Amino acid sequence: MTQAVDEVRTYGGWRRSRGMGLFGLGPIATAIVLGGVLAVIVSASFSITVALIVGAPVALMVAATLTRWDGVPLSHAIVERFRWAMATMRGHTSWRGGVIVEHQRAWQLPGVLAATELVSAEDGLGGTYGVVWDRRSGTLTATLRCASTSTWLANRSDADTWVANWGSWLASLGHLPAIRWVSVTVDTAPDPGSTLADHIAARIDPAAPATARRLMDELVRRSPAAAADVDTRVSVTFDPAASPAKPKDLPAAAAEFGRTLHGLTSALGSCGVTVLGRASAPDLAGIVRTAFDPASRGEVSRLLWAGDPGQLLTWGDAGPVAAEESWDRYRHDSGISVTWALHEAPRQAVNANVLARLLSPGLYPKRVTLQYRPFSAGAAARALETEVNASSFRAEVARRQGRDATARDMADQERARRAAREEAMGAGVVLVSMYATVTVTDEDDLLTATADVEARAETAKLRLRRMYRSQGAGFAVTLPCGICPPVLSRRWPR
DSSP states (O other): OOOOOOOOOOBOOOOOOOOSOGGGOOHHHHHHHHHHHHHHHHHHTTOHHHHHHHHHHHHHHHHHHHOEETTEEHHHHHHHHHHHHHHHHTTTTEEEOOSSOOOTTTTOOSGGGTTEEEEEEEOSSSOEEEEEEETTTOOEEEEEEEEEOOGGGSOHHHHHHHHHHHHHHHHHGGGOTTEEEEEEEEEEEEEOSHHHHHHHHTTOOTTSOHHHHHHHHHHHHHSOSOEEEEEEEEEEEEOGGGOTTOOOSHHHHHHHHHHHHHHHHHHHTTTTEEEEEEOOHHHHHHHHHHHHOGGGHHHHHHHHHSSOGGGTSOHHHHSOSEEEEOSSOEEETTEEEEEEEEEEOOSSOBOTTTTHHHHSOOSSOEEEEEEEEEOOHHHHHHHHHHHHHHHHHHHHHHHHTTOOOOHHHHHHHHHHHHHHHHHHTTOOOEEEEEEEEEEESSGGGHHHHHHHHHHHHHHTTOEEEEOTTOHHHHHHHTSTTOOOHHHHTTSOOO
8 A cells, every 4th residue: 555645745946037249248337358369359450569568458458357256257247346336435325314304305214225216106995105216216106015825824735826826917017018016025033022012902992891901901911021022025116217107207207106006916915925904105114214223113013003093103213323334244223234136046845944043033124125127028038038048158168069968058048948848838037136224223233133144045045145345235125115136236326
Protein backbone atom coordinates (compact mmCIF):
# COMPACT_ATOMS: atom_id res chain seq x y z
CA MET A 1 0.00 0.00 0.00
CA THR A 2 1.46 3.36 -0.98
CA GLN A 3 0.65 6.76 0.40
CA ALA A 4 0.55 9.84 -1.83
CA VAL A 5 2.99 12.54 -0.85
CA ASP A 6 1.69 16.12 -0.90
CA GLU A 7 4.55 17.85 -2.68
CA VAL A 8 5.33 21.43 -1.68
CA ARG A 9 4.99 23.74 -4.67
CA THR A 10 7.98 25.92 -5.47
CA TYR A 11 8.44 29.03 -7.59
CA GLY A 12 11.31 30.46 -9.61
CA GLY A 13 12.30 31.47 -13.11
CA TRP A 14 13.55 34.99 -12.41
CA ARG A 15 16.83 36.01 -13.97
CA ARG A 16 19.05 39.05 -14.29
CA SER A 17 18.65 40.82 -17.61
CA ARG A 18 21.73 40.36 -19.83
CA GLY A 19 22.08 42.20 -23.11
CA MET A 20 23.87 41.20 -26.29
CA GLY A 21 27.30 42.74 -25.79
CA LEU A 22 30.99 41.99 -25.44
CA PHE A 23 32.21 40.32 -22.23
CA GLY A 24 28.69 40.31 -20.81
CA LEU A 25 28.34 44.08 -21.16
CA GLY A 26 25.23 45.96 -22.15
CA PRO A 27 24.80 47.82 -25.43
CA ILE A 28 25.97 51.19 -24.06
CA ALA A 29 29.08 49.76 -22.38
CA THR A 30 29.88 47.75 -25.52
CA ALA A 31 29.61 50.90 -27.65
CA ILE A 32 31.97 52.73 -25.26
CA VAL A 33 34.59 49.96 -25.46
CA LEU A 34 34.36 49.66 -29.25
CA GLY A 35 34.43 53.45 -29.64
CA GLY A 36 37.56 53.69 -27.52
CA VAL A 37 39.35 50.97 -29.48
CA LEU A 38 38.32 52.60 -32.75
CA ALA A 39 39.66 55.97 -31.53
CA VAL A 40 43.06 54.40 -30.82
CA ILE A 41 43.17 52.74 -34.26
CA VAL A 42 42.27 55.99 -36.03
CA SER A 43 44.82 58.00 -34.04
CA ALA A 44 47.52 55.43 -34.86
CA SER A 45 47.03 56.20 -38.55
CA PHE A 46 48.37 59.70 -37.87
CA SER A 47 51.31 58.90 -35.60
CA ILE A 48 52.41 56.64 -32.78
CA THR A 49 52.66 59.63 -30.44
CA VAL A 50 49.01 60.55 -30.96
CA ALA A 51 48.04 56.90 -30.47
CA LEU A 52 49.86 56.78 -27.13
CA ILE A 53 48.29 60.05 -25.99
CA VAL A 54 44.81 58.84 -26.90
CA GLY A 55 45.44 55.26 -25.76
CA ALA A 56 46.20 56.12 -22.12
CA PRO A 57 42.76 57.54 -21.21
CA VAL A 58 41.06 54.96 -23.43
CA ALA A 59 42.82 52.15 -21.56
CA LEU A 60 41.63 53.57 -18.24
CA MET A 61 38.10 53.93 -19.57
CA VAL A 62 38.01 50.37 -20.93
CA ALA A 63 39.48 48.99 -17.70
CA ALA A 64 36.86 50.82 -15.62
CA THR A 65 34.12 49.45 -17.88
CA LEU A 66 35.28 45.84 -17.90
CA THR A 67 36.45 45.53 -14.29
CA ARG A 68 33.79 44.34 -11.86
CA TRP A 69 33.71 44.13 -8.09
CA ASP A 70 31.03 41.83 -6.65
CA GLY A 71 29.18 42.00 -9.94
CA VAL A 72 29.14 45.83 -10.09
CA PRO A 73 31.14 47.55 -12.86
CA LEU A 74 33.90 49.82 -11.63
CA SER A 75 32.57 52.62 -13.85
CA HIS A 76 29.30 52.60 -11.91
CA ALA A 77 31.21 53.00 -8.65
CA ILE A 78 33.15 55.94 -10.10
CA VAL A 79 29.96 57.69 -11.24
CA GLU A 80 28.38 57.01 -7.84
CA ARG A 81 31.33 58.54 -5.99
CA PHE A 82 31.35 61.54 -8.32
CA ARG A 83 27.67 62.22 -7.76
CA TRP A 84 28.12 61.84 -3.99
CA ALA A 85 31.04 64.29 -4.02
CA MET A 86 29.02 66.82 -6.03
CA ALA A 87 26.03 66.47 -3.70
CA THR A 88 28.23 66.87 -0.61
CA MET A 89 29.92 69.99 -1.95
CA ARG A 90 26.57 71.56 -2.79
CA GLY A 91 25.12 70.72 0.63
CA HIS A 92 22.45 68.39 -0.72
CA THR A 93 23.16 65.75 1.96
CA SER A 94 22.07 67.99 4.84
CA TRP A 95 18.58 69.26 5.62
CA ARG A 96 17.36 71.75 8.21
CA GLY A 97 13.67 72.50 8.18
CA GLY A 98 12.45 76.01 8.91
CA VAL A 99 10.12 75.93 11.92
CA ILE A 100 9.62 79.70 12.17
CA VAL A 101 10.34 81.26 8.78
CA GLU A 102 7.42 81.05 6.35
CA HIS A 103 8.24 81.16 2.66
CA GLN A 104 7.29 79.42 -0.57
CA ARG A 105 9.29 76.21 0.03
CA ALA A 106 9.46 76.26 3.83
CA TRP A 107 7.67 72.94 4.26
CA GLN A 108 8.95 70.77 1.44
CA LEU A 109 10.47 67.36 2.21
CA PRO A 110 14.20 66.64 1.88
CA GLY A 111 16.07 64.96 -0.95
CA VAL A 112 14.17 63.18 -3.70
CA LEU A 113 10.88 63.95 -1.91
CA ALA A 114 11.27 67.71 -2.42
CA ALA A 115 9.22 67.67 -5.63
CA THR A 116 6.28 65.79 -4.08
CA GLU A 117 3.01 67.30 -2.97
CA LEU A 118 0.05 65.70 -1.21
CA VAL A 119 -3.40 66.27 -2.70
CA SER A 120 -6.84 64.79 -2.03
CA ALA A 121 -8.98 63.22 -4.74
CA GLU A 122 -12.57 61.97 -4.78
CA ASP A 123 -12.97 58.21 -5.01
CA GLY A 124 -16.37 58.35 -6.77
CA LEU A 125 -18.14 56.83 -3.75
CA GLY A 126 -18.56 59.97 -1.70
CA GLY A 127 -15.16 59.83 -0.03
CA THR A 128 -11.66 61.10 -0.64
CA TYR A 129 -8.19 59.55 -0.68
CA GLY A 130 -4.65 60.86 -0.70
CA VAL A 131 -2.51 61.14 -3.82
CA VAL A 132 1.19 62.01 -3.84
CA TRP A 133 1.88 64.18 -6.87
CA ASP A 134 5.45 64.36 -8.18
CA ARG A 135 5.59 67.82 -9.71
CA ARG A 136 8.82 67.05 -11.57
CA SER A 137 7.76 63.90 -13.40
CA GLY A 138 3.99 64.45 -13.24
CA THR A 139 3.26 60.99 -11.79
CA LEU A 140 0.52 60.32 -9.25
CA THR A 141 0.78 57.70 -6.50
CA ALA A 142 -2.11 56.31 -4.48
CA THR A 143 -1.83 53.73 -1.70
CA LEU A 144 -4.16 50.86 -0.89
CA ARG A 145 -4.27 49.75 2.74
CA CYS A 146 -4.39 45.97 2.94
CA ALA A 147 -4.60 43.20 5.50
CA SER A 148 -2.69 40.15 4.33
CA THR A 149 -3.55 36.55 5.13
CA SER A 150 -0.76 34.33 6.41
CA THR A 151 -0.04 31.30 4.23
CA TRP A 152 0.85 29.35 7.39
CA LEU A 153 -2.81 29.41 8.46
CA ALA A 154 -4.25 28.53 5.06
CA ASN A 155 -4.52 25.39 2.99
CA ARG A 156 -1.69 24.81 0.56
CA SER A 157 -4.08 24.91 -2.39
CA ASP A 158 -5.35 28.33 -1.27
CA ALA A 159 -1.79 29.67 -1.07
CA ASP A 160 -1.08 28.36 -4.59
CA THR A 161 -4.23 30.08 -5.83
CA TRP A 162 -3.22 33.39 -4.22
CA VAL A 163 0.23 33.27 -5.83
CA ALA A 164 -1.29 32.44 -9.23
CA ASN A 165 -3.78 35.30 -8.91
CA TRP A 166 -0.99 37.66 -7.92
CA GLY A 167 0.89 36.68 -11.07
CA SER A 168 -2.24 37.33 -13.11
CA TRP A 169 -2.68 40.70 -11.40
CA LEU A 170 0.86 41.70 -12.31
CA ALA A 171 0.35 40.46 -15.88
CA SER A 172 -2.75 42.67 -16.19
CA LEU A 173 -0.59 45.73 -15.54
CA GLY A 174 1.00 45.17 -18.94
CA HIS A 175 -2.31 46.19 -20.53
CA LEU A 176 -2.44 49.45 -18.54
CA PRO A 177 0.23 51.66 -20.12
CA ALA A 178 -0.32 54.47 -17.61
CA ILE A 179 0.74 52.29 -14.63
CA ARG A 180 4.48 52.86 -14.27
CA TRP A 181 5.24 50.73 -11.22
CA VAL A 182 3.68 49.13 -8.16
CA SER A 183 5.31 49.04 -4.71
CA VAL A 184 4.25 46.52 -2.05
CA THR A 185 5.45 47.54 1.42
CA VAL A 186 5.24 45.62 4.68
CA ASP A 187 5.84 48.04 7.56
CA THR A 188 6.47 46.47 10.98
CA ALA A 189 7.32 48.10 14.29
CA PRO A 190 7.15 47.18 17.97
CA ASP A 191 4.17 48.80 19.62
CA PRO A 192 4.74 50.11 23.15
CA GLY A 193 1.24 49.00 24.22
CA SER A 194 -0.42 52.38 24.11
CA THR A 195 -2.40 51.47 20.99
CA LEU A 196 -4.39 48.77 22.80
CA ALA A 197 -5.02 51.02 25.80
CA ASP A 198 -6.21 53.89 23.60
CA HIS A 199 -8.35 51.54 21.51
CA ILE A 200 -10.13 50.13 24.58
CA ALA A 201 -10.46 53.47 26.35
CA ALA A 202 -12.20 55.05 23.34
CA ARG A 203 -14.81 52.26 23.30
CA ILE A 204 -15.71 51.90 26.98
CA ASP A 205 -19.18 53.19 27.71
CA PRO A 206 -19.14 55.50 30.74
CA ALA A 207 -22.54 54.09 31.71
CA ALA A 208 -21.23 50.52 31.78
CA PRO A 209 -21.25 48.65 35.11
CA ALA A 210 -18.24 49.32 37.30
CA THR A 211 -17.40 45.61 37.39
CA ALA A 212 -17.16 45.47 33.58
CA ARG A 213 -14.96 48.58 33.46
CA ARG A 214 -12.64 47.14 36.12
CA LEU A 215 -12.44 43.89 34.16
CA MET A 216 -11.44 45.69 30.96
CA ASP A 217 -8.86 47.78 32.82
CA GLU A 218 -7.38 44.62 34.30
CA LEU A 219 -7.20 42.97 30.87
CA VAL A 220 -5.40 45.98 29.41
CA ARG A 221 -3.03 46.14 32.36
CA ARG A 222 -2.15 42.43 32.13
CA SER A 223 -1.77 42.44 28.33
CA PRO A 224 1.76 42.18 26.91
CA ALA A 225 3.76 45.35 27.36
CA ALA A 226 4.82 45.28 23.72
CA ALA A 227 3.06 44.08 20.61
CA ALA A 228 3.69 44.16 16.88
CA ASP A 229 2.29 46.84 14.62
CA VAL A 230 2.06 45.48 11.05
CA ASP A 231 0.90 47.56 8.09
CA THR A 232 0.69 46.26 4.52
CA ARG A 233 0.43 48.76 1.69
CA VAL A 234 0.21 48.59 -2.10
CA SER A 235 1.23 51.85 -3.79
CA VAL A 236 0.33 52.31 -7.45
CA THR A 237 2.09 54.97 -9.54
CA PHE A 238 0.18 56.44 -12.48
CA ASP A 239 1.68 58.47 -15.34
CA PRO A 240 -0.94 60.75 -16.96
CA ALA A 241 1.34 61.35 -19.97
CA ALA A 242 1.14 57.65 -20.87
CA SER A 243 -2.63 57.40 -20.45
CA PRO A 244 -4.69 56.94 -23.63
CA ALA A 245 -7.17 59.51 -22.27
CA LYS A 246 -4.47 62.24 -22.22
CA PRO A 247 -5.83 64.24 -19.23
CA LYS A 248 -5.12 67.94 -19.57
CA ASP A 249 -4.79 68.96 -15.93
CA LEU A 250 -4.35 67.51 -12.44
CA PRO A 251 -8.08 67.06 -11.63
CA ALA A 252 -8.64 65.19 -14.91
CA ALA A 253 -5.57 63.02 -14.26
CA ALA A 254 -6.78 62.22 -10.74
CA ALA A 255 -10.22 61.26 -12.08
CA GLU A 256 -8.67 58.94 -14.68
CA PHE A 257 -6.41 57.44 -12.01
CA GLY A 258 -9.41 56.81 -9.76
CA ARG A 259 -11.22 54.89 -12.49
CA THR A 260 -8.14 52.74 -13.04
CA LEU A 261 -7.83 52.02 -9.32
CA HIS A 262 -11.36 50.63 -9.13
CA GLY A 263 -10.49 47.70 -11.38
CA LEU A 264 -7.12 47.06 -9.73
CA THR A 265 -8.62 47.11 -6.24
CA SER A 266 -11.34 44.58 -7.04
CA ALA A 267 -8.85 42.19 -8.65
CA LEU A 268 -6.39 42.52 -5.77
CA GLY A 269 -8.89 40.95 -3.37
CA SER A 270 -8.28 37.51 -4.89
CA CYS A 271 -4.52 37.61 -4.14
CA GLY A 272 -4.70 36.67 -0.47
CA VAL A 273 -5.19 40.20 0.89
CA THR A 274 -8.20 42.12 2.12
CA VAL A 275 -8.26 45.66 0.73
CA LEU A 276 -9.25 47.94 3.61
CA GLY A 277 -9.53 50.98 1.37
CA ARG A 278 -7.46 53.77 -0.05
CA ALA A 279 -5.19 55.64 2.30
CA SER A 280 -6.38 59.16 3.02
CA ALA A 281 -4.17 62.22 2.90
CA PRO A 282 -3.73 62.27 6.73
CA ASP A 283 -2.85 58.55 6.62
CA LEU A 284 -0.06 59.18 4.11
CA ALA A 285 1.23 62.17 6.06
CA GLY A 286 1.22 60.07 9.24
CA ILE A 287 3.14 57.23 7.60
CA VAL A 288 5.86 59.60 6.39
CA ARG A 289 5.94 61.40 9.73
CA THR A 290 6.45 58.22 11.78
CA ALA A 291 9.17 57.09 9.35
CA PHE A 292 11.15 60.30 9.88
CA ASP A 293 10.35 60.54 13.61
CA PRO A 294 9.74 57.04 15.04
CA ALA A 295 9.34 58.50 18.54
CA SER A 296 6.10 60.15 17.40
CA ARG A 297 4.39 56.86 16.42
CA GLY A 298 2.06 56.87 19.42
CA GLU A 299 1.12 60.52 18.99
CA VAL A 300 0.45 60.10 15.27
CA SER A 301 -1.71 57.04 15.95
CA ARG A 302 -3.81 59.04 18.39
CA LEU A 303 -4.26 61.82 15.84
CA LEU A 304 -5.37 59.32 13.19
CA TRP A 305 -7.89 57.86 15.61
CA ALA A 306 -9.28 61.36 16.13
CA GLY A 307 -12.35 62.48 14.27
CA ASP A 308 -10.72 64.99 11.90
CA PRO A 309 -6.89 64.73 11.72
CA GLY A 310 -6.76 66.57 8.40
CA GLN A 311 -5.88 69.89 10.02
CA LEU A 312 -3.24 68.31 12.28
CA LEU A 313 -1.50 65.97 9.83
CA THR A 314 -0.51 67.77 6.65
CA TRP A 315 2.32 67.29 4.16
CA GLY A 316 4.21 70.13 5.81
CA ASP A 317 4.16 68.21 9.11
CA ALA A 318 5.32 64.95 7.49
CA GLY A 319 8.93 65.96 6.87
CA PRO A 320 11.76 66.04 9.40
CA VAL A 321 13.06 69.05 11.23
CA ALA A 322 16.62 67.92 10.48
CA ALA A 323 18.16 65.17 8.35
CA GLU A 324 21.76 64.24 7.59
CA GLU A 325 22.74 61.70 4.95
CA SER A 326 26.01 59.83 5.44
CA TRP A 327 27.57 57.36 3.06
CA ASP A 328 26.25 54.35 5.03
CA ARG A 329 23.31 55.68 7.10
CA TYR A 330 20.61 58.33 7.24
CA ARG A 331 19.94 60.43 10.37
CA HIS A 332 16.52 62.03 10.70
CA ASP A 333 14.89 63.56 13.76
CA SER A 334 14.71 60.79 16.40
CA GLY A 335 15.87 57.94 14.16
CA ILE A 336 18.85 56.52 12.32
CA SER A 337 18.10 54.35 9.29
CA VAL A 338 20.01 51.98 7.04
CA THR A 339 18.65 50.82 3.66
CA TRP A 340 19.56 47.83 1.50
CA ALA A 341 18.69 46.98 -2.10
CA LEU A 342 18.33 43.57 -3.72
CA HIS A 343 21.65 42.47 -5.20
CA GLU A 344 20.85 38.90 -6.22
CA ALA A 345 17.61 36.92 -6.23
CA PRO A 346 17.47 33.29 -5.05
CA ARG A 347 19.26 30.99 -7.47
CA GLN A 348 16.95 28.09 -6.69
CA ALA A 349 13.21 27.62 -6.63
CA VAL A 350 11.59 28.68 -3.34
CA ASN A 351 8.28 28.10 -1.60
CA ALA A 352 5.57 30.64 -0.88
CA ASN A 353 6.87 31.34 2.66
CA VAL A 354 10.41 32.30 1.67
CA LEU A 355 10.01 35.98 2.68
CA ALA A 356 8.15 35.31 5.93
CA ARG A 357 11.23 35.63 8.12
CA LEU A 358 12.31 38.90 6.46
CA LEU A 359 8.85 40.45 6.67
CA SER A 360 8.02 39.33 10.21
CA PRO A 361 8.20 41.92 13.04
CA GLY A 362 11.42 42.40 14.96
CA LEU A 363 12.81 44.54 17.75
CA TYR A 364 13.16 47.60 15.52
CA PRO A 365 10.91 49.38 12.99
CA LYS A 366 11.45 47.90 9.55
CA ARG A 367 10.01 48.47 6.08
CA VAL A 368 10.45 46.01 3.20
CA THR A 369 9.34 47.11 -0.26
CA LEU A 370 8.97 44.99 -3.38
CA GLN A 371 8.78 47.17 -6.47
CA TYR A 372 7.39 45.88 -9.78
CA ARG A 373 7.86 47.71 -13.07
CA PRO A 374 5.66 46.03 -15.70
CA PHE A 375 6.44 45.77 -19.37
CA SER A 376 3.64 46.52 -21.78
CA ALA A 377 2.27 43.52 -23.64
CA GLY A 378 4.13 44.45 -26.83
CA ALA A 379 7.38 45.42 -25.14
CA ALA A 380 7.44 42.18 -23.12
CA ALA A 381 7.61 40.02 -26.24
CA ARG A 382 10.36 42.14 -27.75
CA ALA A 383 12.38 42.17 -24.53
CA LEU A 384 12.24 38.41 -24.08
CA GLU A 385 13.09 37.81 -27.73
CA THR A 386 16.15 40.02 -27.27
CA GLU A 387 17.15 38.07 -24.17
CA VAL A 388 16.85 34.74 -26.01
CA ASN A 389 18.89 36.05 -28.95
CA ALA A 390 21.53 37.42 -26.55
CA SER A 391 21.90 34.08 -24.75
CA SER A 392 22.19 32.27 -28.08
CA PHE A 393 24.76 34.81 -29.25
CA ARG A 394 26.89 34.28 -26.14
CA ALA A 395 26.70 30.49 -26.56
CA GLU A 396 27.77 30.74 -30.22
CA VAL A 397 30.69 33.03 -29.35
CA ALA A 398 31.86 30.57 -26.69
CA ARG A 399 31.58 27.65 -29.14
CA ARG A 400 33.62 29.42 -31.82
CA GLN A 401 36.28 30.31 -29.26
CA GLY A 402 36.50 26.67 -28.23
CA ARG A 403 35.26 27.29 -24.70
CA ASP A 404 32.87 24.94 -22.96
CA ALA A 405 29.59 26.47 -21.82
CA THR A 406 29.41 26.91 -18.06
CA ALA A 407 26.56 25.55 -15.96
CA ARG A 408 25.40 29.10 -15.25
CA ASP A 409 25.28 29.99 -18.94
CA MET A 410 23.26 26.89 -19.78
CA ALA A 411 20.84 27.50 -16.91
CA ASP A 412 20.49 31.16 -17.90
CA GLN A 413 19.77 30.22 -21.52
CA GLU A 414 17.12 27.73 -20.43
CA ARG A 415 15.43 30.30 -18.16
CA ALA A 416 15.38 32.86 -20.98
CA ARG A 417 13.71 30.40 -23.35
CA ARG A 418 11.23 29.29 -20.70
CA ALA A 419 10.29 32.90 -19.96
CA ALA A 420 9.67 33.49 -23.68
CA ARG A 421 7.43 30.41 -23.85
CA GLU A 422 5.46 31.50 -20.79
CA GLU A 423 5.01 35.00 -22.19
CA ALA A 424 3.69 33.54 -25.43
CA MET A 425 1.09 31.67 -23.35
CA GLY A 426 -0.13 34.88 -21.66
CA ALA A 427 2.25 35.51 -18.75
CA GLY A 428 3.41 39.02 -17.94
CA VAL A 429 6.94 40.35 -17.63
CA VAL A 430 7.99 42.69 -14.84
CA LEU A 431 11.25 44.06 -13.49
CA VAL A 432 11.47 43.29 -9.77
CA SER A 433 13.55 45.04 -7.13
CA MET A 434 13.51 44.97 -3.34
CA TYR A 435 14.46 47.51 -0.68
CA ALA A 436 14.66 47.10 3.09
CA THR A 437 14.99 49.87 5.67
CA VAL A 438 15.54 49.45 9.41
CA THR A 439 15.36 52.33 11.88
CA VAL A 440 16.71 52.67 15.41
CA THR A 441 16.41 55.49 17.93
CA ASP A 442 19.74 54.74 19.63
CA GLU A 443 22.95 54.57 17.59
CA ASP A 444 24.27 51.80 19.86
CA ASP A 445 21.52 49.51 18.50
CA LEU A 446 22.43 50.11 14.86
CA LEU A 447 24.88 47.19 14.53
CA THR A 448 22.39 44.79 16.10
CA ALA A 449 19.57 45.99 13.84
CA THR A 450 21.64 45.73 10.63
CA ALA A 451 22.88 42.27 11.58
CA ASP A 452 19.29 41.17 12.19
CA VAL A 453 18.12 42.33 8.75
CA GLU A 454 21.07 40.73 6.98
CA ALA A 455 20.48 37.45 8.83
CA ARG A 456 16.81 37.50 7.85
CA ALA A 457 17.78 38.10 4.22
CA GLU A 458 20.02 35.02 4.32
CA THR A 459 17.09 32.86 5.41
CA ALA A 460 15.09 34.32 2.51
CA LYS A 461 17.82 33.21 0.05
CA LEU A 462 18.43 36.85 -0.91
CA ARG A 463 21.59 38.89 -1.25
CA LEU A 464 21.06 42.44 -0.11
CA ARG A 465 23.58 45.22 -0.74
CA ARG A 466 23.69 48.33 1.41
CA MET A 467 22.90 51.42 -0.63
CA TYR A 468 26.12 53.28 0.02
CA ARG A 469 25.93 57.00 -0.82
CA SER A 470 22.24 56.59 -1.66
CA GLN A 471 20.73 56.16 1.79
CA GLY A 472 18.39 59.14 1.46
CA ALA A 473 16.92 57.89 -1.81
CA GLY A 474 16.66 54.33 -0.48
CA PHE A 475 14.84 55.58 2.61
CA ALA A 476 12.31 57.38 0.40
CA VAL A 477 11.65 54.29 -1.75
CA THR A 478 10.05 52.45 1.17
CA LEU A 479 7.59 55.32 1.73
CA PRO A 480 4.27 55.57 -0.18
CA CYS A 481 5.52 58.46 -2.32
CA GLY A 482 6.12 56.83 -5.72
CA ILE A 483 9.94 56.97 -5.73
CA CYS A 484 11.72 54.61 -8.16
CA PRO A 485 15.56 54.51 -8.02
CA PRO A 486 16.10 53.27 -11.63
CA VAL A 487 14.17 56.31 -12.86
CA LEU A 488 16.08 58.62 -10.52
CA SER A 489 19.42 57.26 -11.73
CA ARG A 490 18.68 58.52 -15.23
CA ARG A 491 18.28 62.08 -13.94
CA TRP A 492 21.36 64.23 -13.62
CA PRO A 493 21.40 65.87 -10.16
CA ARG A 494 20.53 69.55 -10.05
